[in-house]
Amino acid sequence: MTTKSTQDPLDEMADRIGSERVLAEAKKADDWITELTELVIAANIWGAENNYPSVDYYPQYSRARTIGKELVNWGGRMKILQTAHRSVKKRLDQRGVGQYDLNLLEFGWSGISGWQP
Numbered sequence: 001m002t003t004k005s006t007q008d009p010l011d012e013m014a015d016r017i018g019s020e021r022v023l024a025e026a027k028k029a030d031d032w033i034t035e036l037t038e039l040v041i042a043a044n045i046w047g048a049e050n051n052y053p054s055v056d057y058y059p060q061y062s063r064a065r066t067i068g069k070e071l072v073n074w075g076g077r078m079k080i081l082q083t084a085h086r087s088v089k090k091r092l093d094q095r096g097v098g099q100y101d102l103n104l105l106e107f108g109w110s111g112i113s114g115w116q117p
Contacts, residue, residue, distance in 0.1 A: 037091040043104040055107040068109040078113040
């Protein structure tokens with residue numbers, strides 16, 4: 001019979017790969033979510049000013065798509081995109097702009113690791 005460890009998952013990871021690396025990877029993820037949040041805010045403003053064209057015309061499109069690909073390369077599967085999407089939504093809510101849509105991500109990530117809007 002195996003017993004479940006009560007050790008924090010981050011502590012377990014730090015034991016395996018080193019705490020410096022865990023902190024660096026956590027910072028990288030946070031930086032991506034911060035940038036995606038800013039891109040979504042800018043895209044909502046730009047879209048309103050420009051009659052909401054197709055998302056691939058948005059100036060933020062290319063960078064959001066690049067980050068989506070980087071996330072999948074880093075996290076290894078589509079679940080990382082789902083997690084990032086939820087994290088951006090939470091940050092928008094915290095900033096009082098939860099009504100903003102996430103079309104930049106939802107349509108901009110189309111086809112990345114099986115992502116579909």
